[in-house]
Amino acid sequence: MPLLETVNLTKRFGKFTALDQVNLKVEKGEIFGFIGPNGAGKSTTIRVLLGVLKATNGEARIFGKDVWKAAVDIHRHLAYVPGDVHLWPNLTGGEVIDLLIKLKGANDRNKREQLIEMFHLDPSKKCGTYSKGNRQKVALIAAFSSDADLYILDEPTSGLDPLMENVFQECVLEAKKEGKSVLLSSHILSEVEKLCDRVGIIRQGKIIETGTLRELRHLTRNHIYVETLQPIKSLDRLEGVHQIETKDDGVTFQVDMESLDSAIKHVSQFGILKLESFPPTLEDLFLRHYAHDQKGGGDS
Known part of the structure:
Protein backbone atom coordinates (compact mmCIF):
# COMPACT_ATOMS: atom_id res chain seq x y z
CA MET A 1 0.00 0.00 0.00
CA PRO A 2 1.38 3.46 -0.91
CA LEU A 3 2.19 5.77 1.99
CA LEU A 4 0.24 8.54 0.25
CA GLU A 5 -2.35 8.07 -2.47
CA THR A 6 -4.99 10.12 -4.22
CA VAL A 7 -7.61 8.58 -6.54
CA ASN A 8 -9.49 10.88 -8.92
CA LEU A 9 -9.08 13.73 -6.43
CA THR A 10 -11.28 16.65 -7.45
CA LYS A 11 -11.75 20.05 -5.84
CA ARG A 12 -14.14 22.71 -7.09
CA PHE A 13 -14.63 26.26 -5.91
CA GLY A 14 -18.04 27.14 -7.29
CA LYS A 15 -17.83 26.62 -11.04
CA PHE A 16 -14.04 26.63 -11.05
CA THR A 17 -12.34 23.24 -10.98
CA ALA A 18 -9.01 23.61 -9.18
CA LEU A 19 -8.21 19.88 -9.18
CA ASP A 20 -9.51 17.55 -11.86
CA GLN A 21 -9.18 13.83 -11.03
CA VAL A 22 -5.66 14.01 -9.65
CA ASN A 23 -3.97 10.63 -9.13
CA LEU A 24 -0.77 10.49 -7.09
CA LYS A 25 1.18 7.81 -5.25
CA VAL A 26 4.12 8.22 -2.88
CA GLU A 27 5.74 5.00 -1.70
CA LYS A 28 7.61 4.40 1.56
CA GLY A 29 11.18 5.70 1.34
CA GLU A 30 10.47 7.65 -1.86
CA ILE A 31 11.08 11.31 -2.70
CA PHE A 32 8.31 12.44 -5.04
CA GLY A 33 8.66 15.73 -6.91
CA PHE A 34 5.47 17.68 -7.56
CA ILE A 35 5.99 20.42 -10.14
CA GLY A 36 3.93 22.91 -12.08
CA PRO A 37 3.65 26.68 -12.53
CA ASN A 38 1.88 28.98 -10.09
CA GLY A 39 -1.84 28.31 -10.24
CA ALA A 40 -1.49 24.75 -11.53
CA GLY A 41 -2.99 23.14 -8.41
CA LYS A 42 0.04 22.14 -6.31
CA SER A 43 -0.89 24.06 -3.16
CA THR A 44 -4.56 23.12 -3.44
CA THR A 45 -3.56 19.44 -3.60
CA ILE A 46 -1.37 19.85 -0.53
CA ARG A 47 -4.12 21.62 1.42
CA VAL A 48 -6.44 18.71 0.71
CA LEU A 49 -3.76 16.25 1.83
CA LEU A 50 -3.29 18.21 5.05
CA GLY A 51 -7.02 18.12 5.79
CA VAL A 52 -7.34 21.90 5.46
CA LEU A 53 -9.64 21.64 2.44
CA LYS A 54 -12.27 18.97 1.87
CA ALA A 55 -12.24 17.34 -1.55
CA THR A 56 -15.32 17.66 -3.72
CA ASN A 57 -14.88 14.15 -5.12
CA GLY A 58 -12.35 11.36 -5.11
CA GLU A 59 -10.17 9.92 -2.37
CA ALA A 60 -6.99 10.97 -0.58
CA ARG A 61 -5.28 8.71 1.93
CA ILE A 62 -2.10 8.96 3.98
CA PHE A 63 -0.91 5.93 5.97
CA GLY A 64 -4.04 4.24 4.62
CA LYS A 65 -6.32 6.75 6.39
CA ASP A 66 -8.72 9.31 4.97
CA VAL A 67 -7.00 12.71 5.06
CA TRP A 68 -10.19 14.55 6.05
CA LYS A 69 -11.59 12.14 8.64
CA ALA A 70 -8.29 11.16 10.26
CA ALA A 71 -6.39 14.44 9.91
CA VAL A 72 -5.42 14.67 13.60
CA ASP A 73 -4.01 11.15 13.72
CA ILE A 74 -2.18 11.59 10.40
CA HIS A 75 -0.51 14.81 11.56
CA ARG A 76 1.14 12.98 14.45
CA HIS A 77 3.39 11.26 11.90
CA LEU A 78 3.66 14.02 9.31
CA ALA A 79 5.82 17.14 9.05
CA TYR A 80 4.79 20.07 6.86
CA VAL A 81 6.80 23.08 5.71
CA PRO A 82 5.04 25.79 3.66
CA GLY A 83 6.71 28.20 1.28
CA ASP A 84 5.86 31.23 3.40
CA VAL A 85 6.32 30.57 7.11
CA HIS A 86 4.56 32.76 9.69
CA LEU A 87 5.85 32.55 13.27
CA TRP A 88 4.97 34.06 16.64
CA PRO A 89 6.90 37.36 16.52
CA ASN A 90 7.53 37.62 20.29
CA LEU A 91 8.95 34.10 20.65
CA THR A 92 12.56 33.31 19.84
CA GLY A 93 13.42 30.93 17.05
CA GLY A 94 14.58 28.36 19.59
CA GLU A 95 11.31 28.60 21.53
CA VAL A 96 9.28 28.05 18.36
CA ILE A 97 11.42 25.06 17.36
CA ASP A 98 10.97 23.54 20.83
CA LEU A 99 7.22 24.12 20.71
CA LEU A 100 6.82 22.52 17.29
CA ILE A 101 9.01 19.55 18.25
CA LYS A 102 7.05 19.05 21.46
CA LEU A 103 3.76 19.03 19.54
CA LYS A 104 5.16 16.10 17.54
CA GLY A 105 6.13 14.25 20.70
CA ALA A 106 9.80 14.23 19.71
CA ASN A 107 12.67 15.08 22.05
CA ASP A 108 15.92 14.67 20.14
CA ARG A 109 18.03 17.57 21.45
CA ASN A 110 21.13 16.41 19.60
CA LYS A 111 19.33 16.49 16.24
CA ARG A 112 17.92 19.93 17.07
CA GLU A 113 21.35 21.36 17.90
CA GLN A 114 22.95 19.75 14.88
CA LEU A 115 20.35 21.24 12.51
CA ILE A 116 20.59 24.72 14.10
CA GLU A 117 24.32 24.62 13.45
CA MET A 118 23.93 23.29 9.91
CA PHE A 119 21.43 26.01 8.98
CA HIS A 120 23.46 28.78 10.69
CA LEU A 121 20.45 29.96 12.69
CA ASP A 122 20.66 32.19 15.76
CA PRO A 123 17.89 30.67 17.94
CA SER A 124 18.10 33.44 20.55
CA LYS A 125 16.61 36.11 18.29
CA LYS A 126 12.89 36.83 18.28
CA CYS A 127 11.02 35.65 15.22
CA GLY A 128 9.76 39.17 14.53
CA THR A 129 13.33 40.12 13.59
CA TYR A 130 13.90 37.20 11.25
CA SER A 131 14.16 37.49 7.49
CA LYS A 132 12.06 35.23 5.28
CA GLY A 133 14.99 32.85 4.90
CA ASN A 134 15.45 32.55 8.67
CA ARG A 135 11.75 31.86 9.16
CA GLN A 136 12.08 29.03 6.63
CA LYS A 137 15.06 27.69 8.58
CA VAL A 138 13.01 27.55 11.80
CA ALA A 139 10.30 25.50 10.08
CA LEU A 140 12.81 23.19 8.40
CA ILE A 141 14.75 22.59 11.62
CA ALA A 142 11.54 21.79 13.48
CA ALA A 143 10.38 19.46 10.70
CA PHE A 144 13.61 17.49 10.39
CA SER A 145 14.03 17.31 14.18
CA SER A 146 10.69 15.53 14.49
CA ASP A 147 10.44 11.80 13.92
CA ALA A 148 8.01 12.09 11.01
CA ASP A 149 7.30 9.29 8.53
CA LEU A 150 6.20 11.69 5.78
CA TYR A 151 7.44 15.18 4.94
CA ILE A 152 5.19 17.40 2.86
CA LEU A 153 7.29 20.32 1.65
CA ASP A 154 5.65 23.11 -0.35
CA GLU A 155 8.35 25.35 -1.89
CA PRO A 156 10.44 24.82 1.29
CA THR A 157 13.62 26.58 0.12
CA SER A 158 11.89 29.85 -0.71
CA GLY A 159 14.12 32.62 0.65
CA LEU A 160 17.15 30.39 1.30
CA ASP A 161 20.53 31.15 -0.21
CA PRO A 162 22.28 28.48 -2.35
CA LEU A 163 24.42 27.26 0.56
CA MET A 164 21.36 26.65 2.72
CA GLU A 165 19.60 24.97 -0.21
CA ASN A 166 22.44 22.44 -0.21
CA VAL A 167 21.95 21.86 3.53
CA PHE A 168 18.23 21.30 2.89
CA GLN A 169 19.04 18.75 0.20
CA GLU A 170 21.33 16.90 2.62
CA CYS A 171 18.48 16.74 5.14
CA VAL A 172 16.06 15.34 2.57
CA LEU A 173 18.51 12.66 1.45
CA GLU A 174 19.22 11.75 5.08
CA ALA A 175 15.48 11.36 5.71
CA LYS A 176 15.29 9.03 2.72
CA LYS A 177 18.16 6.93 4.11
CA GLU A 178 16.11 6.51 7.28
CA GLY A 179 13.19 5.16 5.23
CA LYS A 180 11.11 8.35 5.36
CA SER A 181 8.99 9.60 2.47
CA VAL A 182 8.93 13.11 1.00
CA LEU A 183 6.42 14.95 -1.18
CA LEU A 184 8.39 17.92 -2.53
CA SER A 185 6.57 20.70 -4.34
CA SER A 186 9.12 23.00 -5.93
CA HIS A 187 9.69 25.37 -8.82
CA ILE A 188 13.46 24.90 -8.54
CA LEU A 189 13.77 22.23 -11.18
CA SER A 190 17.44 21.48 -10.50
CA GLU A 191 16.47 20.71 -6.90
CA VAL A 192 13.73 18.31 -7.98
CA GLU A 193 16.04 16.69 -10.51
CA LYS A 194 18.77 16.15 -7.92
CA LEU A 195 16.54 14.77 -5.17
CA CYS A 196 13.49 13.04 -6.56
CA ASP A 197 12.95 9.39 -7.45
CA ARG A 198 9.77 10.17 -9.38
CA VAL A 199 8.12 13.33 -10.64
CA GLY A 200 4.52 14.37 -11.26
CA ILE A 201 3.72 17.35 -13.48
CA ILE A 202 0.43 19.16 -12.89
CA ARG A 203 -1.13 21.65 -15.31
CA GLN A 204 -4.46 23.40 -14.85
CA GLY A 205 -5.46 20.99 -12.10
CA LYS A 206 -4.63 17.83 -14.04
CA ILE A 207 -1.69 15.45 -13.71
CA ILE A 208 -0.26 15.29 -17.22
CA GLU A 209 2.85 13.16 -16.62
CA THR A 210 4.13 10.95 -13.82
CA GLY A 211 7.21 8.79 -13.73
CA THR A 212 10.92 8.54 -13.07
CA LEU A 213 13.18 11.07 -14.76
CA ARG A 214 14.39 8.32 -17.08
CA GLU A 215 10.80 7.53 -18.09
CA LEU A 216 9.91 11.18 -18.67
CA ARG A 217 12.98 12.08 -20.66
CA HIS A 218 11.60 10.40 -23.76
CA LEU A 219 9.59 13.61 -24.13
CA THR A 220 12.68 15.81 -24.24
CA PRO A 280 17.85 16.75 -21.39
CA THR A 281 17.04 18.23 -18.01
CA LEU A 282 13.82 18.37 -16.08
CA GLU A 283 13.62 22.01 -17.08
CA ASP A 284 13.53 21.01 -20.75
CA LEU A 285 10.66 18.66 -19.99
CA PHE A 286 8.86 21.32 -18.00
CA LEU A 287 9.20 23.97 -20.72
CA ARG A 288 8.05 21.58 -23.43
CA HIS A 289 4.78 21.14 -21.56
CA TYR A 290 4.18 24.82 -20.83
CA ALA A 291 5.68 26.68 -23.78
CA HIS A 292 2.38 26.61 -25.65
CA ASP A 293 0.21 27.48 -22.68
CA GLN A 294 1.05 30.23 -20.20
CA LYS A 295 -2.44 30.68 -18.83
CA GLY A 296 -2.49 28.18 -15.92
CA GLY A 297 -5.31 27.73 -13.46
CA GLY A 298 -5.43 29.26 -10.01
CA ASP A 299 -4.75 27.95 -6.52
CA SER A 300 -7.67 29.30 -4.57
Missing part, protein backbone atom coordinates in the same frame (compact mmCIF):
# COMPACT_ATOMS: atom_id res chain seq x y z
CA ARG A 221 15.53 16.38 -26.63
CA ASN A 222 19.27 16.02 -26.39
CA HIS A 223 21.34 19.11 -27.18
CA ILE A 224 24.21 18.35 -29.57
CA TYR A 225 27.26 20.40 -30.54
CA VAL A 226 29.45 18.96 -33.30
CA GLU A 227 32.50 20.08 -35.30
CA THR A 228 33.33 18.19 -38.51
CA LEU A 229 36.02 18.09 -41.20
CA GLN A 230 33.45 18.81 -43.92
CA PRO A 231 30.24 20.89 -43.75
CA ILE A 232 27.27 18.81 -42.63
CA LYS A 233 24.66 18.43 -45.36
CA SER A 234 20.95 17.55 -45.23
CA LEU A 235 20.77 17.63 -41.40
CA ASP A 236 17.48 19.52 -41.63
CA ARG A 237 15.94 16.62 -43.56
CA LEU A 238 16.42 14.15 -40.72
CA GLU A 239 13.33 13.25 -38.71
CA GLY A 240 13.53 14.31 -35.07
CA VAL A 241 16.19 17.01 -35.55
CA HIS A 242 15.29 20.56 -34.48
CA GLN A 243 16.71 24.07 -34.04
CA ILE A 244 19.82 23.70 -36.18
CA GLU A 245 22.27 26.59 -35.78
CA THR A 246 25.68 27.14 -37.35
CA LYS A 247 28.33 28.37 -34.93
CA ASP A 248 31.87 29.62 -35.63
CA ASP A 249 33.43 26.18 -35.80
CA GLY A 250 30.51 23.80 -35.69
CA VAL A 251 26.78 23.15 -35.56
CA THR A 252 24.33 22.91 -32.67
CA PHE A 253 20.99 21.14 -32.86
CA GLN A 254 18.41 19.37 -30.74
CA VAL A 255 17.37 15.80 -31.40
CA ASP A 256 14.56 13.65 -30.08
CA MET A 257 15.76 10.70 -28.02
CA GLU A 258 14.43 8.14 -30.51
CA SER A 259 16.29 9.87 -33.38
CA LEU A 260 19.65 10.28 -31.63
CA ASP A 261 21.25 7.18 -33.17
CA SER A 262 20.37 8.10 -36.77
CA ALA A 263 21.49 11.73 -36.25
CA ILE A 264 24.91 10.71 -34.93
CA LYS A 265 25.37 8.23 -37.80
CA HIS A 266 24.51 11.00 -40.26
CA VAL A 267 26.96 13.60 -38.93
CA SER A 268 29.75 10.99 -38.59
CA GLN A 269 29.91 10.78 -42.40
CA PHE A 270 31.43 14.27 -42.43
CA GLY A 271 34.36 13.45 -40.13
CA ILE A 272 33.69 14.31 -36.50
CA LEU A 273 36.38 16.45 -34.84
CA LYS A 274 34.45 17.29 -31.70
CA LEU A 275 31.14 16.10 -30.32
CA GLU A 276 29.38 17.27 -27.17
CA SER A 277 26.04 15.92 -25.99
CA PHE A 278 24.03 17.58 -23.25
CA PRO A 279 21.32 15.28 -21.85
Whole structure:
Protein backbone atom coordinates (compact mmCIF):
# COMPACT_ATOMS: atom_id res chain seq x y z
CA MET A 1 0.00 0.00 0.00
CA PRO A 2 1.38 3.46 -0.91
CA LEU A 3 2.19 5.77 1.99
CA LEU A 4 0.24 8.54 0.25
CA GLU A 5 -2.35 8.07 -2.47
CA THR A 6 -4.99 10.12 -4.22
CA VAL A 7 -7.61 8.58 -6.54
CA ASN A 8 -9.49 10.88 -8.92
CA LEU A 9 -9.08 13.73 -6.43
CA THR A 10 -11.28 16.65 -7.45
CA LYS A 11 -11.75 20.05 -5.84
CA ARG A 12 -14.14 22.71 -7.09
CA PHE A 13 -14.63 26.26 -5.91
CA GLY A 14 -18.04 27.14 -7.29
CA LYS A 15 -17.83 26.62 -11.04
CA PHE A 16 -14.04 26.63 -11.05
CA THR A 17 -12.34 23.24 -10.98
CA ALA A 18 -9.01 23.61 -9.18
CA LEU A 19 -8.21 19.88 -9.18
CA ASP A 20 -9.51 17.55 -11.86
CA GLN A 21 -9.18 13.83 -11.03
CA VAL A 22 -5.66 14.01 -9.65
CA ASN A 23 -3.97 10.63 -9.13
CA LEU A 24 -0.77 10.49 -7.09
CA LYS A 25 1.18 7.81 -5.25
CA VAL A 26 4.12 8.22 -2.88
CA GLU A 27 5.74 5.00 -1.70
CA LYS A 28 7.61 4.40 1.56
CA GLY A 29 11.18 5.70 1.34
CA GLU A 30 10.47 7.65 -1.86
CA ILE A 31 11.08 11.31 -2.70
CA PHE A 32 8.31 12.44 -5.04
CA GLY A 33 8.66 15.73 -6.91
CA PHE A 34 5.47 17.68 -7.56
CA ILE A 35 5.99 20.42 -10.14
CA GLY A 36 3.93 22.91 -12.08
CA PRO A 37 3.65 26.68 -12.53
CA ASN A 38 1.88 28.98 -10.09
CA GLY A 39 -1.84 28.31 -10.24
CA ALA A 40 -1.49 24.75 -11.53
CA GLY A 41 -2.99 23.14 -8.41
CA LYS A 42 0.04 22.14 -6.31
CA SER A 43 -0.89 24.06 -3.16
CA THR A 44 -4.56 23.12 -3.44
CA THR A 45 -3.56 19.44 -3.60
CA ILE A 46 -1.37 19.85 -0.53
CA ARG A 47 -4.12 21.62 1.42
CA VAL A 48 -6.44 18.71 0.71
CA LEU A 49 -3.76 16.25 1.83
CA LEU A 50 -3.29 18.21 5.05
CA GLY A 51 -7.02 18.12 5.79
CA VAL A 52 -7.34 21.90 5.46
CA LEU A 53 -9.64 21.64 2.44
CA LYS A 54 -12.27 18.97 1.87
CA ALA A 55 -12.24 17.34 -1.55
CA THR A 56 -15.32 17.66 -3.72
CA ASN A 57 -14.88 14.15 -5.12
CA GLY A 58 -12.35 11.36 -5.11
CA GLU A 59 -10.17 9.92 -2.37
CA ALA A 60 -6.99 10.97 -0.58
CA ARG A 61 -5.28 8.71 1.93
CA ILE A 62 -2.10 8.96 3.98
CA PHE A 63 -0.91 5.93 5.97
CA GLY A 64 -4.04 4.24 4.62
CA LYS A 65 -6.32 6.75 6.39
CA ASP A 66 -8.72 9.31 4.97
CA VAL A 67 -7.00 12.71 5.06
CA TRP A 68 -10.19 14.55 6.05
CA LYS A 69 -11.59 12.14 8.64
CA ALA A 70 -8.29 11.16 10.26
CA ALA A 71 -6.39 14.44 9.91
CA VAL A 72 -5.42 14.67 13.60
CA ASP A 73 -4.01 11.15 13.72
CA ILE A 74 -2.18 11.59 10.40
CA HIS A 75 -0.51 14.81 11.56
CA ARG A 76 1.14 12.98 14.45
CA HIS A 77 3.39 11.26 11.90
CA LEU A 78 3.66 14.02 9.31
CA ALA A 79 5.82 17.14 9.05
CA TYR A 80 4.79 20.07 6.86
CA VAL A 81 6.80 23.08 5.71
CA PRO A 82 5.04 25.79 3.66
CA GLY A 83 6.71 28.20 1.28
CA ASP A 84 5.86 31.23 3.40
CA VAL A 85 6.32 30.57 7.11
CA HIS A 86 4.56 32.76 9.69
CA LEU A 87 5.85 32.55 13.27
CA TRP A 88 4.97 34.06 16.64
CA PRO A 89 6.90 37.36 16.52
CA ASN A 90 7.53 37.62 20.29
CA LEU A 91 8.95 34.10 20.65
CA THR A 92 12.56 33.31 19.84
CA GLY A 93 13.42 30.93 17.05
CA GLY A 94 14.58 28.36 19.59
CA GLU A 95 11.31 28.60 21.53
CA VAL A 96 9.28 28.05 18.36
CA ILE A 97 11.42 25.06 17.36
CA ASP A 98 10.97 23.54 20.83
CA LEU A 99 7.22 24.12 20.71
CA LEU A 100 6.82 22.52 17.29
CA ILE A 101 9.01 19.55 18.25
CA LYS A 102 7.05 19.05 21.46
CA LEU A 103 3.76 19.03 19.54
CA LYS A 104 5.16 16.10 17.54
CA GLY A 105 6.13 14.25 20.70
CA ALA A 106 9.80 14.23 19.71
CA ASN A 107 12.67 15.08 22.05
CA ASP A 108 15.92 14.67 20.14
CA ARG A 109 18.03 17.57 21.45
CA ASN A 110 21.13 16.41 19.60
CA LYS A 111 19.33 16.49 16.24
CA ARG A 112 17.92 19.93 17.07
CA GLU A 113 21.35 21.36 17.90
CA GLN A 114 22.95 19.75 14.88
CA LEU A 115 20.35 21.24 12.51
CA ILE A 116 20.59 24.72 14.10
CA GLU A 117 24.32 24.62 13.45
CA MET A 118 23.93 23.29 9.91
CA PHE A 119 21.43 26.01 8.98
CA HIS A 120 23.46 28.78 10.69
CA LEU A 121 20.45 29.96 12.69
CA ASP A 122 20.66 32.19 15.76
CA PRO A 123 17.89 30.67 17.94
CA SER A 124 18.10 33.44 20.55
CA LYS A 125 16.61 36.11 18.29
CA LYS A 126 12.89 36.83 18.28
CA CYS A 127 11.02 35.65 15.22
CA GLY A 128 9.76 39.17 14.53
CA THR A 129 13.33 40.12 13.59
CA TYR A 130 13.90 37.20 11.25
CA SER A 131 14.16 37.49 7.49
CA LYS A 132 12.06 35.23 5.28
CA GLY A 133 14.99 32.85 4.90
CA ASN A 134 15.45 32.55 8.67
CA ARG A 135 11.75 31.86 9.16
CA GLN A 136 12.08 29.03 6.63
CA LYS A 137 15.06 27.69 8.58
CA VAL A 138 13.01 27.55 11.80
CA ALA A 139 10.30 25.50 10.08
CA LEU A 140 12.81 23.19 8.40
CA ILE A 141 14.75 22.59 11.62
CA ALA A 142 11.54 21.79 13.48
CA ALA A 143 10.38 19.46 10.70
CA PHE A 144 13.61 17.49 10.39
CA SER A 145 14.03 17.31 14.18
CA SER A 146 10.69 15.53 14.49
CA ASP A 147 10.44 11.80 13.92
CA ALA A 148 8.01 12.09 11.01
CA ASP A 149 7.30 9.29 8.53
CA LEU A 150 6.20 11.69 5.78
CA TYR A 151 7.44 15.18 4.94
CA ILE A 152 5.19 17.40 2.86
CA LEU A 153 7.29 20.32 1.65
CA ASP A 154 5.65 23.11 -0.35
CA GLU A 155 8.35 25.35 -1.89
CA PRO A 156 10.44 24.82 1.29
CA THR A 157 13.62 26.58 0.12
CA SER A 158 11.89 29.85 -0.71
CA GLY A 159 14.12 32.62 0.65
CA LEU A 160 17.15 30.39 1.30
CA ASP A 161 20.53 31.15 -0.21
CA PRO A 162 22.28 28.48 -2.35
CA LEU A 163 24.42 27.26 0.56
CA MET A 164 21.36 26.65 2.72
CA GLU A 165 19.60 24.97 -0.21
CA ASN A 166 22.44 22.44 -0.21
CA VAL A 167 21.95 21.86 3.53
CA PHE A 168 18.23 21.30 2.89
CA GLN A 169 19.04 18.75 0.20
CA GLU A 170 21.33 16.90 2.62
CA CYS A 171 18.48 16.74 5.14
CA VAL A 172 16.06 15.34 2.57
CA LEU A 173 18.51 12.66 1.45
CA GLU A 174 19.22 11.75 5.08
CA ALA A 175 15.48 11.36 5.71
CA LYS A 176 15.29 9.03 2.72
CA LYS A 177 18.16 6.93 4.11
CA GLU A 178 16.11 6.51 7.28
CA GLY A 179 13.19 5.16 5.23
CA LYS A 180 11.11 8.35 5.36
CA SER A 181 8.99 9.60 2.47
CA VAL A 182 8.93 13.11 1.00
CA LEU A 183 6.42 14.95 -1.18
CA LEU A 184 8.39 17.92 -2.53
CA SER A 185 6.57 20.70 -4.34
CA SER A 186 9.12 23.00 -5.93
CA HIS A 187 9.69 25.37 -8.82
CA ILE A 188 13.46 24.90 -8.54
CA LEU A 189 13.77 22.23 -11.18
CA SER A 190 17.44 21.48 -10.50
CA GLU A 191 16.47 20.71 -6.90
CA VAL A 192 13.73 18.31 -7.98
CA GLU A 193 16.04 16.69 -10.51
CA LYS A 194 18.77 16.15 -7.92
CA LEU A 195 16.54 14.77 -5.17
CA CYS A 196 13.49 13.04 -6.56
CA ASP A 197 12.95 9.39 -7.45
CA ARG A 198 9.77 10.17 -9.38
CA VAL A 199 8.12 13.33 -10.64
CA GLY A 200 4.52 14.37 -11.26
CA ILE A 201 3.72 17.35 -13.48
CA ILE A 202 0.43 19.16 -12.89
CA ARG A 203 -1.13 21.65 -15.31
CA GLN A 204 -4.46 23.40 -14.85
CA GLY A 205 -5.46 20.99 -12.10
CA LYS A 206 -4.63 17.83 -14.04
CA ILE A 207 -1.69 15.45 -13.71
CA ILE A 208 -0.26 15.29 -17.22
CA GLU A 209 2.85 13.16 -16.62
CA THR A 210 4.13 10.95 -13.82
CA GLY A 211 7.21 8.79 -13.73
CA THR A 212 10.92 8.54 -13.07
CA LEU A 213 13.18 11.07 -14.76
CA ARG A 214 14.39 8.32 -17.08
CA GLU A 215 10.80 7.53 -18.09
CA LEU A 216 9.91 11.18 -18.67
CA ARG A 217 12.98 12.08 -20.66
CA HIS A 218 11.60 10.40 -23.76
CA LEU A 219 9.59 13.61 -24.13
CA THR A 220 12.68 15.81 -24.24
CA ARG A 221 15.53 16.38 -26.63
CA ASN A 222 19.27 16.02 -26.39
CA HIS A 223 21.34 19.11 -27.18
CA ILE A 224 24.21 18.35 -29.57
CA TYR A 225 27.26 20.40 -30.54
CA VAL A 226 29.45 18.96 -33.30
CA GLU A 227 32.50 20.08 -35.30
CA THR A 228 33.33 18.19 -38.51
CA LEU A 229 36.02 18.09 -41.20
CA GLN A 230 33.45 18.81 -43.92
CA PRO A 231 30.24 20.89 -43.75
CA ILE A 232 27.27 18.81 -42.63
CA LYS A 233 24.66 18.43 -45.36
CA SER A 234 20.95 17.55 -45.23
CA LEU A 235 20.77 17.63 -41.40
CA ASP A 236 17.48 19.52 -41.63
CA ARG A 237 15.94 16.62 -43.56
CA LEU A 238 16.42 14.15 -40.72
CA GLU A 239 13.33 13.25 -38.71
CA GLY A 240 13.53 14.31 -35.07
CA VAL A 241 16.19 17.01 -35.55
CA HIS A 242 15.29 20.56 -34.48
CA GLN A 243 16.71 24.07 -34.04
CA ILE A 244 19.82 23.70 -36.18
CA GLU A 245 22.27 26.59 -35.78
CA THR A 246 25.68 27.14 -37.35
CA LYS A 247 28.33 28.37 -34.93
CA ASP A 248 31.87 29.62 -35.63
CA ASP A 249 33.43 26.18 -35.80
CA GLY A 250 30.51 23.80 -35.69
CA VAL A 251 26.78 23.15 -35.56
CA THR A 252 24.33 22.91 -32.67
CA PHE A 253 20.99 21.14 -32.86
CA GLN A 254 18.41 19.37 -30.74
CA VAL A 255 17.37 15.80 -31.40
CA ASP A 256 14.56 13.65 -30.08
CA MET A 257 15.76 10.70 -28.02
CA GLU A 258 14.43 8.14 -30.51
CA SER A 259 16.29 9.87 -33.38
CA LEU A 260 19.65 10.28 -31.63
CA ASP A 261 21.25 7.18 -33.17
CA SER A 262 20.37 8.10 -36.77
CA ALA A 263 21.49 11.73 -36.25
CA ILE A 264 24.91 10.71 -34.93
CA LYS A 265 25.37 8.23 -37.80
CA HIS A 266 24.51 11.00 -40.26
CA VAL A 267 26.96 13.60 -38.93
CA SER A 268 29.75 10.99 -38.59
CA GLN A 269 29.91 10.78 -42.40
CA PHE A 270 31.43 14.27 -42.43
CA GLY A 271 34.36 13.45 -40.13
CA ILE A 272 33.69 14.31 -36.50
CA LEU A 273 36.38 16.45 -34.84
CA LYS A 274 34.45 17.29 -31.70
CA LEU A 275 31.14 16.10 -30.32
CA GLU A 276 29.38 17.27 -27.17
CA SER A 277 26.04 15.92 -25.99
CA PHE A 278 24.03 17.58 -23.25
CA PRO A 279 21.32 15.28 -21.85
CA PRO A 280 17.85 16.75 -21.39
CA THR A 281 17.04 18.23 -18.01
CA LEU A 282 13.82 18.37 -16.08
CA GLU A 283 13.62 22.01 -17.08
CA ASP A 284 13.53 21.01 -20.75
CA LEU A 285 10.66 18.66 -19.99
CA PHE A 286 8.86 21.32 -18.00
CA LEU A 287 9.20 23.97 -20.72
CA ARG A 288 8.05 21.58 -23.43
CA HIS A 289 4.78 21.14 -21.56
CA TYR A 290 4.18 24.82 -20.83
CA ALA A 291 5.68 26.68 -23.78
CA HIS A 292 2.38 26.61 -25.65
CA ASP A 293 0.21 27.48 -22.68
CA GLN A 294 1.05 30.23 -20.20
CA LYS A 295 -2.44 30.68 -18.83
CA GLY A 296 -2.49 28.18 -15.92
CA GLY A 297 -5.31 27.73 -13.46
CA GLY A 298 -5.43 29.26 -10.01
CA ASP A 299 -4.75 27.95 -6.52
CA SER A 300 -7.67 29.30 -4.57
